[in-house]
Amino acid sequence: MKKRIIAVIIGMSAILTCSPVLANNKPIVKHVNDVKLAEKSAKVPFNTSNPNILNGNKKLGKPEVKLNEDSLKNSKVKIESRANSKYSLVRDKQPASDSNTTINNSPNRAYTINTDNIYSDTMTSEGGERWYAFENSSNKKLTVIMQALNSTNVDYNLFLFKYNDKTNNLDLVSSSLYPGIANEQLSAIGEEGIYFIGVNSVKGFDDKNPFVFEVISSDQYGANEPDDNILQAKSYESSLSIEDTIDNIFDQDWSKFSITKASRISASLNNVNTSNAYKVDIMNSDLQTVRTINANSSDDFLLSEGTYYARVQSNNGFDPQQKYKFNLTSTTIIGLSPDYKYVVTTDSNKKLYINGKPIDVTWERKHQFNYPGGGYEYRSQQVYQRSDSELIGAQYGTYTSTHTGTIKHAFNLVIKNPQYYYYYTRYYNGGPSDHDEIHEPIPIPVSLIIDVDTGTVVDFNSDNFNFYYINNIETHKFTPASN
Structure with missing residues (x-):
């Protein structure tokens, strides 16, 4: 493997948790209480007949690190952390019990990864789990993306946890439970600490074709974050006025609004740099796109009674410092x-x-x-x-x-x-x-x-x-x- 690959396997006796055991006067993690991801999965509360609409406009690139290759399966390694880290991660190689056994199938066997690197891994059984851990050194937005396999027979869910150094528990931060071929995506405003990513198979598996994932860190982000997932959408009544930013090329800003009576809608997306191709998609409760408003434009249209979603994203380019303005107003139809x-x-x-x-x-x-x-x-x-x-x-x-x-x-x-x-x-x-x-x-x-x-x-x-x-x-x- 390339020397710059720093994501490797953490053994059961070595992960980033706090314990009384110290190295260089810094706490070392030795144990994490187990989590069963199947118990955290739930049916999404929206129509799933069109899951592909949930995907963004961009795909992750080629993985920089391919996990669970044979060369990695023969060792368990603790990775040294940064010099200013709150936690101490000490290198500790030891042989695995079986070179053909996937190691990262529980929190205590999580692989350490770095933010802003693309990884791939495989699942070897239905109901299986894959675990990863990383350190977040300062407050920032964390966006986790997992690119789905192009198969209706396979469905993986994505979870983000924060390690609790007082209880050794993993506290659930966010989850993405999209169905089928929809890419999983979630976001969180991450405080300093150790985070775990869990992936579980809720349907099928593919041990040949890997899933690809990345944790993107953003130092600058909008006040409405986290809202990268439809389940994180902020709720509004019949109108909304949002000023927010796109902080990375995969960023999606979701909103949810209700129309109590058939209405005439006026929507606009403004204050977008001409070099950034932002757009907002208006979707009904069946996730069918009913209108698309491009950057620096407006439109008027009719909507019947119901629940709707609005998603702002970029086709090309972004600026985390410039706030776009998305406005939507409704007036009730009483005749036509x-x-x-x-x-x-x-x-x-x-x-x-x-x-x-x-x-x-x-x-x-x-x-x-x-x-x-x-x-x-x-x-x-x-x-x-x-x-x-x-x-x-x-x-x-x-x-x-x-x-x-x-x-x-x-x-x-x-x-x-x-x-x-x-x-x-x-x-x-x-x-x-x-x-x-x-x-x-x-x-x-x-x-x-x-x-x-x-x-x-x-x-x-x-x-x-x-x-x-x-x-x-x-x-x-x-x-x-x-x-």
């Missing part, structure tokens, strides 16, 4: 045309929009007449949205009335509890004046007609409150569009 050309939405502030353009939910109609012999008549009607009004829905169609003429593109907006104002006064030939006034909310649903082309409310479509329709002075008709 059959061809989806016109969409009526409302946000959490009860503001109304058609295709993203704000609509003032206010209708007013005035009439004034001056009598030839003296006197006048004045009538005013208003309907407008209150803070406690409820926008129930909007139906698309054609509207015709004496007052408006024909509106080819109209929405019949149903609103509950709007404010209604009616004022009438008449004075004729010096006689006494007549006066009538109503100013109160309407507690039942009523309809307003919106002209899509002008974005304005043009009529009050009510036989019970509109003066002209109560008294059959004018005609009106809304015709819904056929689907």
Whole structure:
């Protein structure tokens, strides 16, 4: 093997754990309490019919160290640590009991590895385990990637543990339980200490074709880390605003958000250096990509009710110092045309929009007449949205009335509890004046007609409150569009 290969086998009597035994006044690890990885595996809480979508855009390179080769199987070695290490790792060669026996099948037989090196290893049985240990000398982000075998008959899971020098236990930090051909990937903000990686076979094995893995260390990373795995995704409601970084070429930043009602989505990915090909994929709960937003661009689209995931990653290049900005907002759909050309939405502030353009939910109609012999008549009607009004829905169609003429593109907006104002006064030939006034909310649903082309409310479509329709002075008709 090449001289620069520093990852070798640690025997049962020698690994990086703390014990009363000292070398050069530094604690030495002599024993780790056993862990059964099969007990840590669980079924992932999302649809797995499309596992390949979980893979990033990059593949690990050729392994620098191929573990479990014959030349390694003949010795167990403790590796000397750095001079400033908290832990002492003393070289100690001793023969293995069987040159054909894989040694690293338990924590106490873990191979030591270094961060930022690519390794390969093989599994020789279903349910088998492989273990590796490394030292993290300072606080940094740790990203562990294991490239899956290209076989639907083989599935390995990946675990990261931190050694507890008070209990000799391995405390689980993170796990990646992706199914089948999906690459395993996890991340953690690692404190100083000794870490163990466990790999176990949950289905099948391949003793000829190795799996490839690497631990990537990042001194600079975003505030939302760790979020490299879909199970580490931060949860949001119907909107999110994220500023984060891509700290290595394999970095994936996952988010999860919920849409409680069919909504119009506006999403953007900005503040990305032109040399870095970042993108964000929007996926549904079945992990089907419904939209991709490229760097420094935006898009508007519709999403039905459900749970969704957003993943930011890089196709090429990264900058751990530059924060990208990913924004996603949603407005609830309350109506749309059959061809989806016109969409009526409302946000959490009860503001109304058609295709993203704000609509003032206010209708007013005035009439004034001056009598030839003296006197006048004045009538005013208003309907407008209150803070406690409820926008129930909007139906698309054609509207015709004496007052408006024909509106080819109209929405019949149903609103509950709007404010209604009616004022009438008449004075004729010096006689006494007549006066009538109503100013109160309407507690039942009523309809307003919106002209899509002008974005304005043009009529009050009510036989019970509109003066002209109560008294059959004018005609009106809304015709819904056929689907």
